[in-house]
């Protein structure tokens with residue numbers, strides 16, 4: 240290797256001059272008679288490029304002496320031989336698959352040289368360059384759900400584990416033994432232990448991810464409860480306009496009432512929920528909360544709090560529902576997800592904080608906090624999950640079966656919903672203002688605004704995302720929602736379902752998701768109120784989700800509101816909530832979007 244370049248033998252291409260730039264390598268065939276078709280003529284592996292970005296290289300391996308293929312171009316034979324024995328090293332990178340444009344696949348660039356030292360120098364130099372790439376994880380905690388998606392969890396982990404090994408990413412692997420295992424592990428893990436990891440990976444479905452999310456946040460997200468409307472019995476319990484932040488741990492935040500409400504919760508165990516109540520597990524102590532980004536405990540170990548700039552979550556999709564992966568990568572592919580994790584890709588993700596005030600109409604007020612990454616829904620959505628529990632033996636098909644059963648029952652539920660209408664994000668349907676007094680007109684279809692789909696490098700999410708350059712304080716500032724022009728709007732009546740999508744919630748059945756233009760990190764929930772309507776209309780609405788490019792939310796009986804927060808009240812306990820596919824018994828809840836509360840190893844949906 241001389242300076243920033245040299246001549247090497249590239250398997251399948253022949254001799255090439257290799258130039259090293261600050262961001263990658265480029266190769267030029269030395270013998271011009273080796274046509275450029277060589278780059279794409281290698282059929283044994285995905286298409287090689289003549290330029291390689293370091294950001295796409297995940298490992299460099301030095302190999303023993305062995306054969307390196309001559310050019311694949313049959314008309315040209317450089318050095319007279321097809322295979323030449325020489326010293327070798329391999330650069331492992333990612334590329335698009337040959338057959339499909341979308342998933343990422345690993346590819347290898349095998350280089351050879353007759354001189355061992357030259358080979359070693361090259362391999363070390365390229366390794367040094369990729370080690371300078373910021374933001375790559377070195378140590379990860381991995382939870383594998385062995386039973387998820389018909390036992391796919393273990394198989395998928397076996398498939399991708401060699402990629403982590405090759406990239407020298409250490410993994411502490413925990414095979415879950417029961418529901419709640421991942422939650423309990425993370426909720427009880429000391430911050431000192433957690434700080435040893437750059438992130439946590441779920442090899443499972445949305446359910447395991449939800450457990451991990453709750454385990455991490457239950458003790459580490461110190462936040463004011465969602466705002467509630469005037470007239471609601473919780474009004475003022477924790478909310479003042481200027482306090483509506485993702486992290487309300489501030490000295491001026493806690494009113495006397497706040498402390499009462501929060502501390503009143505501390506000693507009371509949660510009822511029969513698999514996850515512990517936040518208050519029980521956190522010992523939330525507003526008065527002693529420290530304002531700095533990373534305060535220290537007695538042993539000088541910095542506390543871990545969310546949002547933060549370093550910790551990330553990842554998912555290797557293996558469940559029967561993988562809506563979070565599909566909405567954040569555009570793919571349901573374990574290898575794509577593993578490569579995005581290893582390469583340290585990062586996006587911010589909004590999280591819905593759901594506070595249950597009452598589990599049933601007769602229960603005492605006992606605020607209990609849960610988090611959802613994709614969806615929180617009541618009525619139809621809750622009943623499908625509840626019903627499906629009776630048919631576990633069917634595997635993933637139980638969702639179709641119970642969906643049909645619940646649909647045919649066609650039940651509706653009496654409820655009152657109040658949502659915050661903010662500034663220019665007025666309701667996407669026309670009826671909101673009309674329903675303030677409980678009037679329930681059918682909506683008139685209105686031409687809906689142009690949809691801006693969230694994609695990789697989405698400018699809407701980037702505007703104030705928790706980028707790696709932001710300090711913790713900047714994150715908090717960016718996540719603060721303007722209180723100007725906010726007003727509460729009421730909607731009440733009988734609903735087939737009440738749902739809030741945090742992200743698009745794409746899945747195989749709904750290629751555009753529940754809300755095609757939901758963003759990963761814009762600080763908004765998409766509240767979907769499906770009013771009681773004749774069964775055929777409801778069927779028509781549901782079938783629209785299965786068609787790409789359709790508009791299932793344009794029906795008169797559908798209200799769609801983009802909002803940072805809402806409160807739901809029912810005087811019955813006829814139905815349950817579904818949080819990321821997990822059941823949550825509640826008849827009164829408040830929900831708020833926490834902008835960019837967590838970061839994910841992903842680069843956004845490539846759709």
Ligand SMILES: Nc1ncnc2c1ncn2[C@@H]1O[C@H](COP(=O)(O)OP(=O)(O)OP(=O)(O)O)[C@@H](O)[C@H]1O
Pocket residue numbers: 384385386387388389414415416417418419420442443444445446447448450557558559560635820821
């Ligand atoms: N070892 C285990 N045994 C039983 N349940 C588990 C285990 N590990 C995790 N769980 C729970 O199983 C539920 C579903 O997990 P996940 O979403 O990963 O898989 P899935 O195949 O998509 O499941 P489902 O079809 O129930 O949605 C979660 O609530 C999770 O907490």
